[in-house]
Amino acid sequence: MIKQDLKQLEERSIYIMREAQSNFKNIAALWSMGKDSTTMLALARKAFHGKVPFPVVHIDNSIDFPETYQFRESLAKRWNLDLIVAKSQIKPEMSGFACCGANKTVALKKVMKDYGFDALIVSIRRDEHGIRAKERVFSPRNKNFKWNYKNQTAELWDNYSSDEDSDGHIRVHPLLDFNEVDIWNYIKKEKVPMNPLYFSRDGYRYRSLGCTHCTTAVKSNAKNIDEIIKELETTKEEERHGRDQDKEKAFVMEKLRALGYM
Amino acid sequence: MIVNRVTLLGNKDHGKSTLIGNLLIQTGSVSEQRINDAKKTSKKLGRQFEPGYILDSFEEERLNEMTIDTTRAQVKYKKTGFEFIDVPGHEELMKNMLSGASYADFALLIVSAKKDEGITEQTKRHLFVAKMMGINMLVVAVNKLDAVGYSQGRFDQIEADIRGYLGKIGFRDDKVSFIPISAYNAENLVKISPNMKWYRGKSLIEELISMSKSRKEKKEGELLISIQGLFDGDERSVFGKILSGNLKKGESLVSLPNGKGAKVVDIFVSGSRKGNAGKGNVVTLKLDKSIGTSVRGVILARRRGACDSGSIIHALLLITKPIKGNLGVKINGVEARCKKMTVNKAIDIATGEAKTAKRIKPLNAGSVELELDRKVASDLFERTPEIGRFLLYANKSFAGIGIITN
Numbered sequence: 001m002i003k004q005d006l007k008q009l010e011e012r013s014i015y016i017m018r019e020a021q022s023n024f025k026n027i028a029a030l031w032s033m034g035k036d037s038t039t040m041l042a043l044a045r046k047a048f049h050g051k052v053p054f055p056v057v058h059i060d061n062s063i064d065f066p067e068t069y070q071f072r073e074s075l076a077k078r079w080n081l082d083l084i085v086a087k088s089q090i091k092p093e094m095s096g097f098a099c100c101g102a103n104k105t106v107a108l109k110k111v112m113k114d115y116g117f118d119a120l121i122v123s124i125r126r127d128e129h130g131i132r133a134k135e136r137v138f139s140p141r142n143k144n145f146k147w148n149y150k151n152q153t154a155e156l157w158d159n160y161s162s163d164e165d166s167d168g169h170i171r172v173h174p175l176l177d178f179n180e181v182d183i184w185n186y187i188k189k190e191k192v193p194m195n196p197l198y199f200s201r202d203g204y205r206y207r208s209l210g211c212t213h214c215t216t217a218v219k220s221n222a223k224n225i226d227e228i229i230k231e232l233e234t235t236k237e238e239e240r241h242g243r244d245q246d247k248e249k250a251f252v253m254e255k256l257r258a259l260g261y262m
Numbered sequence: 263m264i265v266n267r268v269t270l271l272g273n274k275d276h277g278k279s280t281l282i283g284n285l286l287i288q289t290g291s292v293s294e295q296r297i298n299d300a301k302k303t304s305k306k307l308g309r310q311f312e313p314g315y316i317l318d319s320f321e322e323e324r325l326n327e328m329t330i331d332t333t334r335a336q337v338k339y340k341k342t343g344f345e346f347i348d349v350p351g352h353e354e355l356m357k358n359m360l361s362g363a364s365y366a367d368f369a370l371l372i373v374s375a376k377k378d379e380g381i382t383e384q385t386k387r388h389l390f391v392a393k394m395m396g397i398n399m400l401v402v403a404v405n406k407l408d409a410v411g412y413s414q415g416r417f418d419q420i421e422a423d424i425r426g427y428l429g430k431i432g433f434r435d436d437k438v439s440f441i442p443i444s445a446y447n448a449e450n451l452v453k454i455s456p457n458m459k460w461y462r463g464k465s466l467i468e469e470l471i472s473m474s475k476s477r478k479e480k481k482e483g484e485l486l487i488s489i490q491g492l493f494d495g496d497e498r499s500v501f502g503k504i505l506s507g508n509l510k511k512g513e514s515l516v517s518l519p520n521g522k523g524a525k526v527v528d529i530f531v532s533g534s535r536k537g538n539a540g541k542g543n544v545v546t547l548k549l550d551k552s553i554g555t556s557v558r559g560v561i562l563a564r565r566r567g568a569c570d571s572g573s574i575i576h577a578l579l580l581i582t583k584p585i586k587g588n589l590g591v592k593i594n595g596v597e598a599r600c601k602k603m604t605v606n607k608a609i610d611i612a613t614g615e616a617k618t619a620k621r622i623k624p625l626n627a628g629s630v631e632l633e634l635d636r637k638v639a640s641d642l643f644e645r646t647p648e649i650g651r652f653l654l655y656a657n658k659s660f661a662g663i664g665i666i667t668n
Contacts, residue, residue, distance in 0.1 A: 022501075022595075046532050048494075152361075154358075157648070158648070238296060
């Protein structure tokens with residue numbers, strides 16, 4: 001995994017968020033309280049001089065980890081976030097594809113409609129998944145939240161705006177160029193507050209965080225950021241190894257994203 | 263680590279994804295899990311292991327053995343980082359190829375040596391576009407040498423063909439190197455193959471490393487700051503990016519094209535207060551007075567003549583689809599309507615031939631004069647690429663790119 005130049009990555013993310021701010025009227029950001037979207041908020045605070053200027057949305061299926069809820073409350077207060085909690089109802093028999101598709105996506109659609117957001121900042125990265133590697137920085141979704149990956153907009157140089165009029169909304173991806181290890185290096189450099197679940201307890205830690213039903217901890221003794229960075233240099237596993245939705249069966253991610261999942 | 267961005271060029275089925283897949287494996291740049299996943303998929307589809315599946319992740323990509331849109335993959339070898347941008351080789355997907363190539367530092371062209379494959383019109387189009395977009399270093403991987411008995415004659419013939427075309431479109435001979443490979447067998451990618459003893463050059467990855475070392479940063483130009491927008495609606499607080507030169511706190515600047523002057527009272531780089539800022543920095547500038555309410559696309563400079571501020575643009579245009587209806591351009595973040603377009607010459611990009619013409623055919627280029635409905639800040643592409651290039655729209659739909667020329 002390549003460690004990239006943090007200064008360059010930071011400036012690019014800031015530039016993208018400012019582009020989003022100039023291009024759209026009503027932006028929101030998704031915040032899962034995970035490492036990527038929390039880093040995005042830290043970058044937004046830099047881009048807009050100390051204040052995250054848009055609402056942050058948590059799609060809450062009520063089965064996130066207790067640590068995650070605690071982290072949400074404390075950081076929302078500390079950073080004075082305009083937090084919107086969008087509750088989704090989960091059915092106990094559902095898991096993986098059905099759960100993420102039916103619950104998270106439905107709740108997201110509702111909150112987007114209720115507030116009339118025209119753009120949504122999502123903290124995905126290209127190195128997470130082969131399909132995410134194909135994403136654009138500004139990526140249109142139609143009114144059914146469908147991603148038309150076969151006919152994406154031209155995105156040249158620093159011109160991010162979509163070329164066709166979209167009847168849905170635009171996803172904005174300021175962290176697309178970051179690698180997993182860059183996120184951790186950035187967290188270290190900027191002392192970004194982190195969800196404690198990422199750090200090893202009793203020989204296990206979460207490398208990628210979802211809800212309690214579908215996320216499993218990976219074996220790890222990495223108790224702090226330096227140890228995590230070291231671990232990433234030698235790991236042979238994929239970051240989302242502990243996420244059911246990706247491995248349940250082939251092409252699940254593709255289908256989820258087609259339904260509007262992040 | 264600074265990552266060198268390399269765009270892949272070449273025809274469909276000439277082996278782009280296979281090459282990158284095997285390069286990822288050979289350099290240890292991809293997890294075992296991802297390799298195993300690609301192996302499983304190959305098996306499920308009843309096929310031999312296809313390294314390209316590491317990149318091509320969509321179901322239909324794997325089923326149809328094609329690449330949808332652009333994708334990126336990073337390779338690290340001997341302390342040098344590369345990001346390969348794989349683009350679809352299909353003719354109709356030119357806009358994806360453009361999107362990928364626009365981020366590249368140099369290009370890697372893959373051409374199949376098979377009898378019925380070789381250099382195609384599509385390959386030539388890709389080369390023309392890469393050159394037009396400012397890419398001037400190229401590695402050509404002549405692929406599938408295993409299918410032609412590792413023939414040196416066939417390799418030499420392809421090299422001569424391609425050099426002939428590159429000469430026509432102005433590529434410098436010494437900026438291009440040719441390597442015979444078999445992407446599928448991973449020959450000459452990282453390790454030199456014993457099957458092509460006649461080849462005495464470097465492996466592909468070593469050649470790319472040499473190329474990355476010969477990359478030269480552009481000479482420092484004069485101060486030009488591109489303005490993105492206002493911070494919090496405050497006309498004396500602007501977001502921008504330094505395109506060239508160095509800015510010091512306290513300097514008096516002029517905004518182009520409107521000519522309003524202002525002094526820089528404070529500089530913030532990535533949100534932190536600084537005394538100065540340089541090329542590439544993303545900044546917030548506090549000004550002593552307003553330079554207007556509509557600041558997007560404005561250039562701040564030390565003098566009025568630092569860049570062009572007119573409404574007439576001379577450009578080399580590449581058209582990706584038939585042009586109908588209202589024409590517009592987007593340059594440095596601002597849109598302008600094109601009142602009139604005069605074509606001077608049309609270039610058949612498959613042959614590199616230019617001739618006097620009144621129209622430019624789709625997927626071809628031409629030199630034009632554009633009259634815009636407003637003044638815009640711009641510059642020659644070779645001097646300030648960021649404001650020397652633009653997107654072309656026909657009825658609000660992407661229709662090509664332009665490079666500003668004399």
